[in-house]
Amino acid sequence: MIKKILAVTLLSVLFAQSPMASFAEPVFSRSQEEWAKLRDNRLEYGEIEGLLEEYNGTILQNKIDYRSFQKEYGKTNEEVVKTYRDMAKEIEKNLQEPDPQDANYISAAVALASAKAQISSLNKSADNALEDAEIKWITLESAKKTLVQVAQNDMISYYTNLLVVEDANLTKQQAQNALHLAGIKLRVGTGVKSSILSAQEDLLKAEQSITKATDDANNVKKKLMVMCGWSYNGNPEIGSLPDVEFSKIEKMNPANDQGLAFQNNYTLRINLKKLANASEDSQKESLQTAIKTNKQNISTALVVDYQNVLAARDAYHYAKANVDVQNGLLSQMQTKLRLGVASAYEMSAQEISKKQADVALAQAKISLFSAMENYQWDVNGLAKAE
Numbered sequence: 001m002i003k004k005i006l007a008v009t010l011l012s013v014l015f016a017q018s019p020m021a022s023f024a025e026p027v028f029s030r031s032q033e034e035w036a037k038l039r040d041n042r043l044e045y046g047e048i049e050g051l052l053e054e055y056n057g058t059i060l061q062n063k064i065d066y067r068s069f070q071k072e073y074g075k076t077n078e079e080v081v082k083t084y085r086d087m088a089k090e091i092e093k094n095l096q097e098p099d100p101q102d103a104n105y106i107s108a109a110v111a112l113a114s115a116k117a118q119i120s121s122l123n124k125s126a127d128n129a130l131e132d133a134e135i136k137w138i139t140l141e142s143a144k145k146t147l148v149q150v151a152q153n154d155m156i157s158y159y160t161n162l163l164v165v166e167d168a169n170l171t172k173q174q175a176q177n178a179l180h181l182a183g184i185k186l187r188v189g190t191g192v193k194s195s196i197l198s199a200q201e202d203l204l205k206a207e208q209s210i211t212k213a214t215d216d217a218n219n220v221k222k223k224l225m226v227m228c229g230w231s232y233n234g235n236p237e238i239g240s241l242p243d244v245e246f247s248k249i250e251k252m253n254p255a256n257d258q259g260l261a262f263q264n265n266y267t268l269r270i271n272l273k274k275l276a277n278a279s280e281d282s283q284k285e286s287l288q289t290a291i292k293t294n295k296q297n298i299s300t301a302l303v304v305d306y307q308n309v310l311a312a313r314d315a316y317h318y319a320k321a322n323v324d325v326q327n328g329l330l331s332q333m334q335t336k337l338r339l340g341v342a343s344a345y346e347m348s349a350q351e352i353s354k355k356q357a358d359v360a361l362a363q364a365k366i367s368l369f370s371a372m373e374n375y376q377w378d379v380n381g382l383a384k385a386e
Contacts (some may be wrong), residue, residue: 043228049148055229062140066133070327075133077277084126088119093181105162110255126333130274130283138273142266142381149377156370159241160363161217165210167359170352172206175199177348244316244369249309254302257379261298264381268294291337294385305375312368319357319364326350326357 030038030050038050042240052059073080095115098108179199225236262268271294275287333350336342377383 009354027264036235042154042237043225043237045152046240048151048155048228051065052144052147052151052227056099056227059144059147062143066136066140070133073133076116077132080132081129082128084122087267088122088126091115091119091122101306123254125298128283130277132273132277134272135273135277138266138269142270145266145377145380145382149382151224151227153240153370154220155238156240156241156366156373158217158221158224160366161220163248163359163363164213165217167363168209168213169358170207170356170359172203172210174349174352175206177352179203179346181345206276220321236263241366241369244365244372246313248372249313252306252309252375257302258299259381261302261381261383262295264316264379265294265298265383265385266381267382267385268298283334290386297385298378298383301385302375304376307376309371311318311370312364316361316364319361322359323354323357 014057034050037044037047038054043051061067071084098105098112101189179196181194182191182199186193186196221238223240224233225234226232231235268291271287271291275284277285278284330350330353333342333347337344337347
């Protein structure tokens with residue numbers, strides 16, 4: 001496995017300085033057992049966040065950018081404003097009017113105009129500055145959590161595509177059986193050639209679906225493993241998705257979860273901190289409006305995603321009931337086959353239907369798991385607030 005050497009070096013440098021106590025955790029806070037799991041050649045769903053924290057290039061660069069921001073601008077909003085002013089003063093201090101008689105007058109005049117524009121921009125930034133180190137950290141945390149969600153969705157998509165491959169193989173088997181039966185009927189004079197052509201078309205479509213779903217699964221696997229620190233040519237074992245915990249659904253309540261969703265939401269937290277830093281009435285009014293909209297959107301996201309969970313749960317129970325039905329029909333078909341009142345073709349068709357029901361149940365289970373994860377991300381800070 002080729003991964004994760006540069007990342008450790010970067011983090012060692014990154015945390016050489018003491019971080020803001022309330023915003024960061026020590027890089028070496030993981031146990032040896034945790035490190036061993038992150039460094040093996042197996043990608044587990046529950047390890048995704050840890051893998052991204054330690055080995056994702058974007059997240060590592062964001063941490064470096066955060067340190068650079070503190071070093072250059074300071075921690076508080078007052079320090080940020082002062083930095084902008086000081087930068088403007090430093091440029092202004094070195095301004096010099098060019099001599100019209102100088103051969104380089106035009107280029108010097110252009111440079112002067114550019115410097116004055118930069119001074120104006122810096123002073124304007126100072127006037128409007130609302131950011132501070134905490135806002136910078138919240139922004140980067142939001143970016144990190146979003147990447148975690150994306151990676152988790154990729155792993156879910158990987159397994160969804162594998163099920164599509166499985167279902168397409170069953171469809172292919174159906175088409176092969178239909179083609180075989182159509183050929184027999186045509187030979188004995190009870191069939192038509194169009195039935196063969198139709199079965200051939202279905203077979204071709206099934207093979208195309210298999211190819212596409214296989215490619216989709218491989219592509220999303222590559223994307224996932226690169227995000228988590230493996231090389232593009234790596235081949236980690238992909239762990240299974242966590243099982244659905246139905247008891248969690250009973251505890252979901254948008255009205256009750258709203259307070260925690262507000263508390264955790266990154267966009268809302270940023271706007272609340274900006275409001276605390278704001279001095280102009282126009283800034284405060286704009287932010288108060290944004291905060292009100294944020295809360296409305298968060299509440300809506302909770303309700304919508306909760307309804308999605310309930311719908312996915314209903315779909316799961318329907319798929320589970322259909323498996324029971326198909327098992328019963330398969331048992332009946334086995335009895336009929338033993339009694340000689342059913343054909344091998346009918347038996348094969350029912351076996352395929354039973355397997356298709358199993359695949360549909362697995363797909364419904366993944367969809368339910370995904371819906372539950374989306375709701376939990378709403379609560380944990382990623383509800384769409386804007």
